[in-house]
Amino acid sequence: MSTPPTTSQASPEVIAVINAYIAALNKRDLDGVRAAFHFPHVLFGTGMVTHYPTPSDLSFTAFDARTAQHGWARSTWDGHCVLLSGPDKVHIDVWFTRWRADDSKIGTHHSMYIVTKLDGRWGIQARSSYG
Amino acid sequence: MAAINKRDLDGVRATLHFPHVLLSQAAVTHYPTASDFSFAAFDARTAGQGWSHSTFDSHSVLMSDPNKAHLDIEFTRWRADGSKIGTYHAMYIVIRIDGRWGIQARSSQL
Numbered sequence: 001m002s003t004p005p006t007t008s009q010a011s012p013e014v015i016a017v018i019n020a021y022i023a024a025l026n027k028r029d030l031d032g033v034r035a036a037f038h039f040p041h042v043l044f045g046t047g048m049v050t051h052y053p054t055p056s057d058l059s060f061t062a063f064d065a066r067t068a069q070h071g072w073a074r075s076t077w078d079g080h081c082v083l084l085s086g087p088d089k090v091h092i093d094v095w096f097t098r099w100r101a102d103d104s105k106i107g108t109h110h111s112m113y114i115v116t117k118l119d120g121r122w123g124i125q126a127r128s129s130y131g
Numbered sequence: 132m133a134a135i136n137k138r139d140l141d142g143v144r145a146t147l148h149f150p151h152v153l154l155s156q157a158a159v160t161h162y163p164t165a166s167d168f169s170f171a172a173f174d175a176r177t178a179g180q181g182w183s184h185s186t187f188d189s190h191s192v193l194m195s196d197p198n199k200a201h202l203d204i205e206f207t208r209w210r211a212d213g214s215k216i217g218t219y220h221a222m223y224i225v226i227r228i229d230g231r232w233g234i235q236a237r238s239s240q241l
Contacts (some may be wrong), residue, residue: 089156091201
């Protein structure tokens with residue numbers, strides 16, 4: 001049974017996997033992104049659901065489609081709040097900012113990440129965004 | 132909830148948006164279309180517990196905008212004799228597409 005969190009702070013293991021994802025994304029390190037995820041992985045965008053059954057199905061295509069026209073260069077992870085959690089699954093409000101190469105801000109957005117522990121490893125199972 | 136208690140598959144489908152995704156503790160189940168959706172996953176989770184019906188006990192909004200909400204849903208599963216199987220929380224993603232609100236995804240610890 002899941003219960004409302006007793007703390008809004010995620011565990012160090014969960015924070016580490018989100019840090020790893022953002023770092024890999026900023027380096028365009030596809031294998032690094034895949035390593036931060038659990039598969040099947042699901043992205044709930046605005047009006048669209050993208051399902052990645054296996055790591056080989058994941059590419060930067062969907063991300064590039066969302067960011068290409070904005071001149072995205074990197075993202076920063078600004079904060080988080082645990083919304084609903086259990087021993088092996090955490091739902092987290094993650095807010096992040098997208099930046100251009102000239103350090104101008106594209107925008108700050110919230111996403112809900114579902115981070116799960118499978119076979120002893122924490123990974124991002126799904127993301128549901130507003131940006 | 133009313134449709135699932137009546138085992139009304141078309142009624143359940145009418146409350147969902149497709150693709151629909153169920154993220155349980157054990158698996159991610161992806162239903163691309165309404166015709167892919169059945170009671171199989173639900174029956175697998177409740178088999179052996181004597182499930183009879185569920186009640187929707189409460190909710191809170193976790194994150195929202197005009198067309199998308201993330202909700203904490205608290206519900207209880209009951210047996211036919213009125214005994215409780217358990218009370219659980221699940222996170223529902225509910226979205227508005229073409230003016231209709233529907234459940235896009237459910238994520239539980241079950």
